[in-house]
Amino acid sequence: MKGVILKCLKDLVVEKFGKNTWQQIFDKSGFNIATIIASGNDYEDEVVVNVIVKTCEVLNISLFQAADAFGDYWMNTFAPNVYGAHLMGAKTAREFLLKLNGIHDRITKSVTNAHPPRFELEWLDNNTLIFRYISKRGLVDFVVGLLKGVGRKFNEQLGVEKLNETDIKVIFNK
Ligand code: HEM
Incomplete structure (x- = not known):
């Protein structure tokens, strides 16, 4: 899936909860934090879904x-x-x-x-x-x-x- 989806999720989390929260989500998801999210880059669908799941865990919210x-x-x-x-x-x-x-x-x-x-x-x-x-x-x-x-x-x-x-x-x- 295109990085633009991750970029949007990152902007949302950073704007509403701060950079540290995004960092925690990244650490938990095992996503290589050195990886720069580039909108045109391709990320495996599983990677994107995993970041979403970890976002729910860290923020303690449901998928819905x-x-x-x-x-x-x-x-x-x-x-x-x-x-x-x-x-x-x-x-x-x-x-x-x-x-x-x-x-x-x-x-x-x-x-x-x-x-x-x-x-x-x-x-x-x-x-x-x-x-x-x-x-x-x-x-x-x-x-x-x-x-x-x-x-x-x-x-x-x-x-x-x-x-x-x-x-x-x-x-x-x-
Ligand atoms: C101006 C508004 C929108 C733009 C520019 C846009 C653009 C995009 C782009 C660039 C992707 C990534 C495609 C890929 O990685 O192959 C995407 C994926 C997606 N878009 Fe949109 N989108 C818009 C609005 C919407 C809306 C309103 C919906 C649903 C009602 C929607 C549903 C989705 C879904 C579900 C995906 C994930 C790919 C999939 O499930 O197959 N998008 N969109």
Whole structure:
């Protein structure tokens, strides 16, 4: 997985809990601390997941809480700074979600070894969407957190409910 995910997690932890806490997480995860997190670098998925697990242990939070915090920070702080232009194209959460496959494709097009997720959108009615997450990585709880972050980014009350390991129900104008 691209280092940009670790970079975002690091920024979040350092901003909210300080550098020492991030250092503790690194020490516990066995990740080589000499390794500089470079956004374009590739890290094994297991390494990234392990750092997330250790973050939960050190902060004494559940994976769901970590996923929500990550999703919020990614959508409202990190991505606007790093990828502002990609967010500016959308004015509503609905518009943004319709563009999300394209955004992932565009951002990872020139990056070797990137495997961005895919999303299938199935509308149950005008305001109810089944947002299907297609990826081998099994990070559906992060998708839930990211969708909540999308709601906050566009100042909308989104209903976000995980149905199973691939499907999330999203209700607009809740
Ligand atoms: C402007 C907003 C966004 C940008 C720029 C962005 C960009 C990226 C990038 C660069 C990666 C790494 C790909 C790789 O390592 O192969 C990634 C992974 C991922 N993104 Fe996004 N993303 C955005 C929003 C979202 C949102 C809103 C969701 C979910 C609703 C999402 C879900 C994911 C997931 C789950 C992964 C991990 C890879 C996987 O599960 O297969 N992203 N994204």
